[in-house]
Amino acid sequence: MSALAVSDLSAGYDPDLAIVKGVSFSVPKGEAVCILGPNGAGKSTMIKAMAGLVPCFGGKVHLGETDVTGLSPHIMVRRGLGFVPQTDNIFTRLTILENLQIAAQLLPSADRAGRIEAMLAMFPDLGDRPGELAGALSGGQRQMLAAARALLTEPDVLMLDEPSAGLSPKLVAQVFDTLRRISEAGVTLVLVEQNVRAALSLASRALVLVDGQLAHDGPSAALHDGKLLGGLFLGHRTAEASQ
Numbered sequence: 447m448s449a450l451a452v453s454d455l456s457a458g459y460d461p462d463l464a465i466v467k468g469v470s471f472s473v474p475k476g477e478a479v480c481i482l483g484p485n486g487a488g489k490s491t492m493i494k495a496m497a498g499l500v501p502c503f504g505g506k507v508h509l510g511e512t513d514v515t516g517l518s519p520h521i522m523v524r525r526g527l528g529f530v531p532q533t534d535n536i537f538t539r540l541t542i543l544e545n546l547q548i549a550a551q552l553l554p555s556a557d558r559a560g561r562i563e564a565m566l567a568m569f570p571d572l573g574d575r576p577g578e579l580a581g582a583l584s585g586g587q588r589q590m591l592a593a594a595r596a597l598l599t600e601p602d603v604l605m606l607d608e609p610s611a612g613l614s615p616k617l618v619a620q621v622f623d624t625l626r627r628i629s630e631a632g633v634t635l636v637l638v639e640q641n642v643r644a645a646l647s648l649a650s651r652a653l654v655l656v657d658g659q660l661a662h663d664g665p666s667a668a669l670h671d672g673k674l675l676g677g678l679f680l681g682h683r684t685a686e687a688s689q
């Protein structure tokens with residue numbers, strides 16, 4: 447049983463103009479998968495459609511055995527999906543603790559304090575200063591807070607849209623170390639990334655999206671060869687994508 451299965455998904459902003467065009471893939475429980483591709487390929491649109499934030503025109507998204515296609519984002523969370531958007535993923539005028547408390551509203555009240563404690567323990571940079579304003583955090587720490595908010599509800603699958611966007615190389619390394627720990631804890635990860643090297647070092651498998659279609663689906667190791675990746679970005683397709 448896959449943790450996440452996407453079949454023949456079409457999605458976009460205008461029903462007459464699909465951005466994501468018939469994409470299929472599945473992610474086994476515990477796997478980390480990255481979605482790469484040139485600018486404008488439709489990566490963010492696809493991950494947002496999977497999270498219920500962009501309309502799906504056709505196809506299905508399953509979380510485990512549950513069909514979650516087109517459900518609203520807060521219902522997706524209840525079905526076991528965590529999503530970290532690229533921007534506006536924390537409340538900058540609230541404290542770290544308040545950010546976690548808001549996310550915890552989705553949990554039964556008896557579980558809230560324990561889960562918040564668990565997140566503060568998992569992310570020591572946050573646990574050291576729960577009363578600090580989120581707006582005062584570094585870019586990397588903000589991404590950690592956004593991930594902590596999504597992990598509070600113990601999702602089966604955590605999806606992230608460009609967690610490295612706008613970060614210095616040092617902060618990118620910090621964020622990816624955190625993602626590695628999350629992956630090692632058994633959470634299934636799906637991330638869209640522009641930072642190819644960081645994404646391939648974390649994920650065991652890579653999908654390449656070009657012009658809204660899957661051009662490649664295979665082990666990350668195969669893409670350490672920059673030539674293959676360059677060819678894919680230019681529009682070549684590999685056999686794995688059509689299987």
Ligand SMILES: Nc1ncnc2c1ncn2[C@@H]1O[C@H](COP(=O)(O)OP(=O)(O)OP(=O)(O)O)[C@@H](O)[C@H]1O
Nearest residue numbers: 459465483484485486487488489490491492638640
């Ligand atoms: N809110 C929107 N309304 C209409 N069109 C949009 C919207 N957001 C994105 N698009 C269009 O969808 C297409 C795919 O954009 P998307 O952001 O999904 O690509 P991407 O692969 O994530 O690109 P990048 O790597 O540059 O972030 C682009 O043509 C873009 O202009």
